[in-house]
Amino acid sequence: MRIRAQMAMVMNLDKCIGCSTCSVTCKQTWTNRDGVEYVWFNNVETKPGVGYPIQWEQQLRWRGGWKLDRSGRLRLRAGRKLWRLATIFANPNLPVLDDYYEPATYDYDALVSAPAGNQMPVARPLSAITGQPMKITWGPNWDDDLGGSQLYARTDPNLAAMTQKVKFSLEQTFMFHLPRICEHCLNPACVAACPSAAMYKRENDGIVLVDQNKCRGWRMCISACPYKKVYLNRLTSTAEKCTFCFPRIEEGTATVCSETCVGRIRYIGVMLYDLDKVEQAAAAKDNLVEAQRGCFLNPFDPAVVAQAEADGIPSDWIEAARQSPVWALVMKYQVALPLHPEYRTLPMVWYIPPLSPILEATTALGGDSASADDIFHGITQLRIPLEYLAQVLTGGDVDLVAGVLMKLAAMRSHMRAVTTGVDPEASGVGLEASELEAMYRLLAIAKIPDRFVIPKRHKEEGAALAAWESGCVLDAPTTVRMAGPVPVAAPQFANRSGRRP
Numbered sequence: 001m002r003i004r005a006q007m008a009m010v011m012n013l014d015k016c017i018g019c020s021t022c023s024v025t026c027k028q029t030w031t032n033r034d035g036v037e038y039v040w041f042n043n044v045e046t047k048p049g050v051g052y053p054i055q056w057e058q059q060l061r062w063r064g065g066w067k068l069d070r071s072g073r074l075r076l077r078a079g080r081k082l083w084r085l086a087t088i089f090a091n092p093n094l095p096v097l098d099d100y101y102e103p104a105t106y107d108y109d110a111l112v113s114a115p116a117g118n119q120m121p122v123a124r125p126l127s128a129i130t131g132q133p134m135k136i137t138w139g140p141n142w143d144d145d146l147g148g149s150q151l152y153a154r155t156d157p158n159l160a161a162m163t164q165k166v167k168f169s170l171e172q173t174f175m176f177h178l179p180r181i182c183e184h185c186l187n188p189a190c191v192a193a194c195p196s197a198a199m200y201k202r203e204n205d206g207i208v209l210v211d212q213n214k215c216r217g218w219r220m221c222i223s224a225c226p227y228k229k230v231y232l233n234r235l236t237s238t239a240e241k242c243t244f245c246f247p248r249i250e251e252g253t254a255t256v257c258s259e260t261c262v263g264r265i266r267y268i269g270v271m272l273y274d275l276d277k278v279e280q281a282a283a284a285k286d287n288l289v290e291a292q293r294g295c296f297l298n299p300f301d302p303a304v305v306a307q308a309e310a311d312g313i314p315s316d317w318i319e320a321a322r323q324s325p326v327w328a329l330v331m332k333y334q335v336a337l338p339l340h341p342e343y344r345t346l347p348m349v350w351y352i353p354p355l356s357p358i359l360e361a362t363t364a365l366g367g368d369s370a371s372a373d374d375i376f377h378g379i380t381q382l383r384i385p386l387e388y389l390a391q392v393l394t395g396g397d398v399d400l401v402a403g404v405l406m407k408l409a410a411m412r413s414h415m416r417a418v419t420t421g422v423d424p425e426a427s428g429v430g431l432e433a434s435e436l437e438a439m440y441r442l443l444a445i446a447k448i449p450d451r452f453v454i455p456k457r458h459k460e461e462g463a464a465l466a467a468w469e470s471g472c473v474l475d476a477p478t479t480v481r482m483a484g485p486v487p488v489a490a491p492q493f494a495n496r497s498g499r500r501p
């Protein structure tokens with residue numbers, strides 16, 4: 001057993017209002033520069049919808065993440081090392097600018113310099129890439145709040161097996177918002193695919209970063225990341241990605257997206273995990289969520305604590321792991337689920353599925369949205385949202401999603417009984433009243449110290465960390481390493497027109 005600590009996040013989708021404040025504050029902080037106009041380290045998508053970049057979940061097209069070969073071993077979906085080397089100058093699996101969008105500004109000068117006339121002057125859109133006038137036809141939030149969903153949502157890859165059913169229920173408004181950042185995976189495909197060893201995972205906190213000095217712009221990380229959370233800076237020709245705001249994290253402060261989140265949906269904490277179990281979990285044949293949970297270690301277990309100390313994890317980090325809201329939501333209450341576990345990267349941003357569409361539908365069916373029985377009934381009846389949520393959060397395991405929603409429904413029902421002075425019934429979901437109330441405090445009314453439990457980086461780690469940061473924490477054979485960097489000018493984006501969902 002080799003124990004490592006990982007900074008991780010949980011987002012409660014029930015509370016996301018889709019305001020995109022997180023995206024804007026992140027952009028203002030990290031990507032408000034030339035060359036990264038189209039880059040969104042944090043973006044918020046409407047589901048069902050095609051997401052950003054377009055259809056990022058369509059791995060048949062992008063070939064991101066990992067798959068099992070015939071003998072059950074993990075392989076990058078992008079192909080073997082020789083194939084990747086052979087296609088390094090013409091990688092067929094890269095998104096182009098049209099799959100993101102052509103960023104625009106407006107000709108504001110026309111508003112103040114236009115000659116006097118009968119018409120109001122107009123600020124026409126100008127391409128932020130070429131400076132030329134352009135027509136805006138696509139953007140990262142184009143299908144926000146199901147706008148144009150009749151046209152776009154049907155091409156959501158998660159709906160592939162259920163298009164007919166959803167076509168009718170869409171009018172009854174089944175939707176939720178999905179904020180996304182880099183998953184800072186335990187088994188990151190981006191790190192494994194990088195031929196220059198520029199992508200790396202920090203040993204002390206698991207944050208995945210790009211060494212800008214080593215990056216040669218091969219962009220293998222972009223195609224290998226199944227979440228499409230690495231971008232190319234079109235001016236420097238180097239990869240850039242969400243840094244989990246590591247300078248803030250090192251000082252014990254929450255990420256910008258979390259601190260400014262209007263819905264207070266985000267939780268940050270430390271998870272201890274067994275590095276030796278990572279490959280096995282990523283290569284699990286089924287029950288992928290359970291397999292990933294099997295990597296996480298109980299910070300209250302004396303044997304785990306002793307090994308963690310032996311592996312150099314500071315005592316305040318072990319204490320933070322005990323207080324971690326992520327541990328509580330992922331392991332104690334088991335209400336958080338990973339995003340697309342079938343990509344096998346073992347993502348470390350987990351999501352609490354939204355109960356609201358179920359409550360809406362329960363009411364529409366004539367039930368009481370505060371009654372656990374009616375909600376349970378609604379959950380089992382509503383096959384469409386459950387199947388959809390299962391596609392997104394469990395790799396298709398509907399029972400797992402239903403189990404989480406039932407816990408959330410039981411919590412609501414219990415708290416309603418407590419608030420109205422009625423004797424609460426037994427939850428029926430395996431949680432005691434005290435646990436339901438503790439879960440409620442964490443999910444509904446938690447203050448900043450409960451939502452963000454972030455130990456500071458130890459200054460004395462600095463030298464060791466700097467030495468380590470030239471490599472990768474994962475020395476398991478799953479992380480393919482290739483030859484050293486070969487200097488080459490990275491090709492710029494091809495601007496291919498006419499690609500729309």
Ligand code: SF4
Pocket residue numbers: 181182183184185188189190191208224225226227228229230241345
């Ligand atoms: S989500 Fe982040 S860590 Fe995971 S593969 Fe993509 S870029 Fe790498």
Ligand code: SF4
Pocket residue numbers: 015016017018019020021022023044177179260261262263264265
């Ligand atoms: S700021 Fe919070 S509530 Fe608003 S879109 Fe982002 S995650 Fe959702």
